[in-house]
Amino acid sequence: MKKSFISPLRQPKTxxxxxxxxxxxESGPVQNLSLYVADRTIVAMGEAASIRSEFGxxxxxxxxxxxxxIPGFVNNHSHIAMTLLRGFAEDLPLLSWLxxxxxxxxxxxxxxxxxxxxxxxxxxxxxxxxxSITSVYFYDSSGSEAKALDDVGMRGILAHxxxxxxxxxxLKKTEEMVEKFHGKDQGRIRIATSxxxxxSCSPDLLKEIETMRIKLNQKFGRAxxxxxxxxxxxxxxxxxxxxxxxxxxxxxGVASYLRSLGVLTDETIAAHCIHLTEDDIVSFKSxxxxxxxxxxxxxKVGMGVADIPKMISNGITVSLGTDGPASNNALDMFETxxxxxxxxxxxxxxxxxxxxxxxxxISTLGGARxxxxxxxxxxxxxxxxxxxxxxxxxxxxSQPFYDPYxxxxxxxxxxxxxxxxxxxxILAGNRKLLFLDTEVLQNEISRRIGELGFLxxxxxxx
Numbered sequence: 001m002k003k004s005f006i007s008p009l010r011q012p013k014t015x016x017x018x019x020x021x022x023x024x025x026e027s028g029p030v031q032n033l034s035l036y037v038a039d040r041t042i043v044a045m046g047e048a049a050s051i052r053s054e055f056g057x058x059x060x061x062x063x064x065x066x067x068x069x070i071p072g073f074v075n076n077h078s079h080i081a082m083t084l085l086r087g088f089a090e091d092l093p094l095l096s097w098l099x100x101x102x103x104x105x106x107x108x109x110x111x112x113x114x115x116x117x118x119x120x121x122x123x124x125x126x127x128x129x130x131x132s133i134t135s136v137y138f139y140d141s142s143g144s145e146a147k148a149l150d151d152v153g154m155r156g157i158l159a160h161x162x163x164x165x166x167x168x169x170x171l172k173k174t175e176e177m178v179e180k181f182h183g184k185d186q187g188r189i190r191i192a193t194s195x196x197x198x199x200s201c202s203p204d205l206l207k208e209i210e211t212m213r214i215k216l217n218q219k220f221g222r223a224x225x226x227x228x229x230x231x232x233x234x235x236x237x238x239x240x241x242x243x244x245x246x247x248x249x250x251x252x253g254v255a256s257y258l259r260s261l262g263v264l265t266d267e268t269i270a271a272h273c274i275h276l277t278e279d280d281i282v283s284f285k286s287x288x289x290x291x292x293x294x295x296x297x298x299x300k301v302g303m304g305v306a307d308i309p310k311m312i313s314n315g316i317t318v319s320l321g322t323d324g325p326a327s328n329n330a331l332d333m334f335e336t337x338x339x340x341x342x343x344x345x346x347x348x349x350x351x352x353x354x355x356x357x358x359x360x361x362i363s364t365l366g367g368a369r370x371x372x373x374x375x376x377x378x379x380x381x382x383x384x385x386x387x388x389x390x391x392x393x394x395x396x397x398s399q400p401f402y403d404p405y406x407x408x409x410x411x412x413x414x415x416x417x418x419x420x421x422x423x424x425x426i427l428a429g430n431r432k433l434l435f436l437d438t439e440v441l442q443n444e445i446s447r448r449i450g451e452l453g454f455l456x457x458x459x460x461x462x
Contacts, residue, residue: 005440006119009153012424013059014038015386018048020064021393022404024071024360026379029404035069037386040186040424045382060426062419068391068404068412071380072131072420073333074367077229077271077292077321080121081114081137081145084445085326088454094235094301102326108452111143116444118148123436125331126154128414131387131422132367132377134229134269134292134321136161136194139177146181150189152435153427155387157269157371159194159229162209164202171212178216183224187376188423192227192269197234198254199241203261210263225372227267229292232258233280234272234303253277255284264289269370271321274298274306281314290317290370295339296330297323309344309353312362319367332414337363341409356405390419 015037023033025045034048036055044051052058089101109117114137125133132155137145139160146158160177162170174193182191193213195201201209209228216226232254235241239250242257250257256279258264266288273280273291284291293306311318320340322331337359344353368378376385393401397411420428427434449455 005437005444006151007435009151009435010425012037012040013426014055015060015062015421015424015426016048016051016058017062017064017069017388017390020067020069020390023069023380024404024408026381026384033069035380035386035388037421037424040385042380042382042384042386045380062390062426062429064390066392066394067418068393068407069380070129070389070391070408071364071378072387072389072422073129073337073363074319074371074378075125075130075133075321075331075333075336076269076319076367076370077294077323078121078133078135078331079137079324079326080125080133080135080331081117081148082324082326083120083124084109084113084117084449085454086329088326094303097301097327105454106138109138111140113143113448113452114138114140114145115143115148116441116448118145119152119436120441120445121325121331122149122152122154123433123438123441124325126152126420126422126428126433127417127431128330128332128334129389129391129417129420130331130333131155131389131420132371132373133157134192134371135159136192136229139173141176141180144177146177146189146191150181150184153422153425155188155377155422157190157192157227157229159192161194161196162205163196163200164205167205171208174209174212175216178220178226182220182226185423187224190224190227192229194228195230197231197238198258199235199238199245201230202246203248206258206261206263210265225267227269227372228263228265229269229271232270232273233275234298236275236304238275253280253283255280255289256282259283259287267372269319271323272298272303272306273311274304276307276311281311281316284311284316285314288317290319292319292321292367292370293340294321294323294328294336295343296336297327299339300329301327305343305347307344308340308362309348312358317366317369318362319370320363333363334408334412334414338409356403356409360405360408386421386424388421389417391416392418
């Protein structure tokens with residue numbers, strides 16, 4: 001596989017992020033704070049002089065005096081390799097979009113395309129402030145999203161999507177994926193099982209996948225759990241389709257149906273969850289399954305608006321995701337977070353819903369909790385992994401600067417991201433990726449899109 005556009009991953013160095021104007025710490029915003037990073041971890045937070053006195057000179061120093069330092073966004077549902085299909089199919093109903101355009105196009109993709117698209121997606125995500133991602137696509141030992149994120153240095157939970165018609169191959173590839181990648185680089189890369197959806201996976205397959213996941217955890221999950229992620233209650237007619245297709249009772253709701261099968265657990269990340277019943281809410285509460293809401297994608301494909309405030313008020317852990325670049329079409333968590341805050345205010349006519357701080361926290365710590373990684377990521381605190389983003393506050397749209405949370409939700413933009421660290425590694429500096437030749441990457445993408453013939457397809461964009 002051609003990888004001339006990507007450099008070998010560097011070992012983490014000691015880093016002093018000095019004199020930040022504001023740092024959004026785990027306990028709240030702190031002004032004029034410095035952070036010392038060593039062994040992938042935030043080792044100290046305080047005055048730069050005191051840190052230097054205790055730890056000596058850092059190998060790298062970053063001046064953050066005109067910057068806001070935040071924990072990296074956690075994008076908890078995506079399909080990052082689908083950057084290759086960005087803008088390919090537009091203005092179509094969801095199932096037509098999937099069956100008539102996306103699935104036929106995906107059938108043409110080779111493992112090298114999945115790797116290429118995932119590197120591009122990871123690059124986009126990092127440059128817009130995302131440090132961790134949950135992403136589902138197709139695994140092959142010669143090219144995958146897992147390999148791409150492992151090479152790039154980003155944190156992620158990756159999975160191979162399974163369907164009724166890919167049952168045997170999907171089970172086999174998931175096991176292979178876990179054996180090869182789960183727990184790599186001190187747990188930076190983790191693997192999940194992923195039945196596509198209850199309307200594309202039979203009850204027997206859903207239960208078989210969960211049984212396999214339990215066995216995989218017995219063997220590989222002691223240090224890092226093998227999670228499960230799938231699409232749930234995304235379409236309005238989803239329950240009826242499941243009933244019609246499989247002859248089962250889904251009258252209480254899609255999540256309740258999954259609970260009845262024993263496949264909705266505290267290690268389930270359920271994407272979308274737009275059309276939940278009252279019984280579904282109870283099912284999430286009782287199982288402690290978590291939600292990854294994708295407001296921008298849900299609007300774009302006409303699926304509706306999830307009631308995030310209701311979920312949160314019922315004690316359900318909610319996180320945010322962009323969904324894939326073929327349906328969003330961006331991997332921009334600033335945009336997603338803003339939409340997650342604005343939609344409830346507008347739809348329900350209540351400006352107190354989804355405050356800036358609450359929304360920012362579900363886009364960071366909420367994702368970490370859903371991933372079962374909140375002890376390591378999702379907030380900035382001594383002892384946690386150094387997954388952080390440094391935002392430039394010098395642009396006109398950043399003036400004046402009053403409240404960090406309000407700024408992050410309603411004023412900040414992805415282009416404000418200046419530096420990005422994941423696991424203590426500096427992956428982006430001065431708005432440039434340090435591991436990637438973006439010009440060569442773009443040329444590779446153009447070459448493959450041309451070879452695949454996507455640009456020549458009739459109605460490619462309508």
